[in-house]
Amino acid sequence: MPSTLFDRLWEAHVVAELGGGWALLHIDRHLLHDLSGSGGLATLAERGLPLNRPDLTFATADHAVSSAPGRTGETYDQGAPLYRVLREQSQKVGIPFFDIGQRGQGIVHVMAPELGITLPGTTLVCGDSHTCTHGGLGALAFGIGSSELVHVLATQTLRQKKPRQMRIVYEGALKPGVTAKDLALHVIGTLGAAAGTGHAIEHAGPGIAALPIEARLTLCNMSVELGSKIALCAPDQATVDYLRGKPFAPAGADFDAAIADWSELRTDDGARFDREALFNLGCVPPTITWGTSPEHAIAIDGTAPDPCAAPDAARREAWQAALDYMGLTPGQKLCGTPVDWVFIGSCANARLTDLRDAARVVRGRRVAAAVKAWVVPGSVEVKDAAEAEGLDEIFRAAGFEWREPGCSMCVAANGEVVPPGRRAVSTSNRNFVGRQGPGARTHLASPASAAAAAIAGAIADIREI
Amino acid sequence: MEPFTIITGPAAPLLRRDIDTDVIIRIERLTQLPRRELGRYALEALRGLDFVLDRPPFRGAPILLAGANFGCGSSREGAVWALQETGLRSIIAPSFGDIFFANCFHNGMLPVVLPEAAVASLAAQAAHGAPVTVDLRQCRVIAPDGAAHPFAIDSLRRELLLEGVDELGLTLRRLAEIAAWQQADAVRRPWCAPNKQGHVR
Numbered sequence A: 001m002p003s004t005l006f007d008r009l010w011e012a013h014v015v016a017e018l019g020g021g022w023a024l025l026h027i028d029r030h031l032l033h034d035l036s037g038s039g040g041l042a043t044l045a046e047r048g049l050p051l052n053r054p055d056l057t058f059a060t061a062d063h064a065v066s067s068a069p070g071r072t073g074e075t076y077d078q079g080a081p082l083y084r085v086l087r088e089q090s091q092k093v094g095i096p097f098f099d100i101g102q103r104g105q106g107i108v109h110v111m112a113p114e115l116g117i118t119l120p121g122t123t124l125v126c127g128d129s130h131t132c133t134h135g136g137l138g139a140l141a142f143g144i145g146s147s148e149l150v151h152v153l154a155t156q157t158l159r160q161k162k163p164r165q166m167r168i169v170y171e172g173a174l175k176p177g178v179t180a181k182d183l184a185l186h187v188i189g190t191l192g193a194a195a196g197t198g199h200a201i202e203h204a205g206p207g208i209a210a211l212p213i214e215a216r217l218t219l220c221n222m223s224v225e226l227g228s229k230i231a232l233c234a235p236d237q238a239t240v241d242y243l244r245g246k247p248f249a250p251a252g253a254d255f256d257a258a259i260a261d262w263s264e265l266r267t268d269d270g271a272r273f274d275r276e277a278l279f280n281l282g283c284v285p286p287t288i289t290w291g292t293s294p295e296h297a298i299a300i301d302g303t304a305p306d307p308c309a310a311p312d313a314a315r316r317e318a319w320q321a322a323l324d325y326m327g328l329t330p331g332q333k334l335c336g337t338p339v340d341w342v343f344i345g346s347c348a349n350a351r352l353t354d355l356r357d358a359a360r361v362v363r364g365r366r367v368a369a370a371v372k373a374w375v376v377p378g379s380v381e382v383k384d385a386a387e388a389e390g391l392d393e394i395f396r397a398a399g400f401e402w403r404e405p406g407c408s409m410c411v412a413a414n415g416e417v418v419p420p421g422r423r424a425v426s427t428s429n430r431n432f433v434g435r436q437g438p439g440a441r442t443h444l445a446s447p448a449s450a451a452a453a454a455i456a457g458a459i460a461d462i463r464e465i
Numbered sequence B: 001m002e003p004f005t006i007i008t009g010p011a012a013p014l015l016r017r018d019i020d021t022d023v024i025i026r027i028e029r030l031t032q033l034p035r036r037e038l039g040r041y042a043l044e045a046l047r048g049l050d051f052v053l054d055r056p057p058f059r060g061a062p063i064l065l066a067g068a069n070f071g072c073g074s075s076r077e078g079a080v081w082a083l084q085e086t087g088l089r090s091i092i093a094p095s096f097g098d099i100f101f102a103n104c105f106h107n108g109m110l111p112v113v114l115p116e117a118a119v120a121s122l123a124a125q126a127a128h129g130a131p132v133t134v135d136l137r138q139c140r141v142i143a144p145d146g147a148a149h150p151f152a153i154d155s156l157r158r159e160l161l162l163e164g165v166d167e168l169g170l171t172l173r174r175l176a177e178i179a180a181w182q183q184a185d186a187v188r189r190p191w192c193a194p195n196k197q198g199h200v201r
């Protein structure tokens, strides 16, 4: 029987079949962050259970720490206890803790790939739904809740039921100025926020093979907004080149052995999926969200929809509530809508290529007077590399704040919020009600589109800049 | 964990689709409050003057009738805790976010998948607080008029919930088996151990 990439990854990690499609799966990498990892380590200690594999567990603080220049782990006082618990417990159980200011600190989903902690053919979990990001390197990676987190700490395994499988095939190439973020929003807008529920998604086809690794990470990151906790791209030469020489990646003969194993990680011709979809990359426009679900995505030159045209009653109610929350009227053009805040950051879009995309738009221009604009690099590694290229100078000269690595305004768990009623263009992955702060109005877009909005002081079409 | 067998009571309707876990409980509430205080803040962004869980007969209701894709978004298990603290034991919806769905089972909360039309009909009948029954032993939801809606549920999950067994206890009995797998794997995939040289600075 032909196998899928997902089948291969799954089968390679089965410690025991539990019947009924359930398996006890080995977990090769576990990432802890301040928000969920602190509580997990504390629970483990309370229950008197030892950590099963300290060598496979890694911790950093990202969610509840300040991103202000000059910050420490305790600058945001309400996050300080979480930071302290994570640091102390990490030391106690003997796992690496990438502390503030150290190489390795940053958003878990940015730092682990770039350090080579994430590898093709491994299983990786984290108490965070965007863990699907790591599938961009060919890892079977998914988010878990706090009960599952303690289960992994104590046993290095999880009981999982094999999900259904979905494949999205991409053909053609993205037009200039259109990025993986636009693509992800376009796919979610087309298929809907529950299209992948209960499925593991493989992003496949020539369009994916042509995407650089950081773009694959962005596409897989956004896949949880399709309802799927797992997303994958088959590893290839680009993956190998990306990982070669990374600090935690295998070296020498081990790397050669890894490459040989990784070359088997693909879907056979004729393998069956429960659901398939096809996209032509050449048809993807710069895309932005108008509402409060990532599926509320439209071409940037489009208009907010009319709830009367909604396909069903539940959507009509959701669209109307979203328009009210966002302060938009049916048929309103998004382009030209004034914005108050621009946030360039998050595990969707705070990697070096994202910052380059934004800097290209910003260079030699000024942020509009009424706009507050932030750049929050995804990790210390990204920040250092960006500064070495002078990107920080470009942003600062234009009037952006250049900040320290972390989740920052993506999640508003660190005191960094878009004020109530204010409109933001953000490169993050969620436009949920209150996500960037109570009453905050979030439009999700690519780094280039966010930069364009900062300069124009309003939502703007990158193709016209 | 508290076992789940059968519950009967008012079923609060909240049929908007795509209610995400950020809306179910704001992240700052989770970082600032103990679990037992979360109930008041469940769904706070939707709480207006006559929010359904704040008014009789639905205050403290054990059942929630929800829209499609309920609990999508963030993996925060606190979303389940917050709903639980309002008194909920079961949520009936056409579909759920995957991680939220799993988190429910780890806390003795039963998520039931029923077709949209069935949820809508339950909501209509239960609108004034007429009792709905969720029976995990028989795998069916009984409407106020007595109509039974059978539901499918994974058999392993059902057993654990009926008994109130948590998974960790079961897996801890397999630590030797896990250690043996790990040893064999170290030979099979020597490259998989994180590079010891990697430890940065």
Ligand code: SF4
Residues within 6 Å of the ligand: A062, A063, A107, A108, A109, A128, A130, A346, A347, A348, A406, A407, A410, A411, A428, A429
């Ligand atoms: S950047 Fe945002 S989405 Fe990513 S891990 Fe942090 S809070 Fe979650």
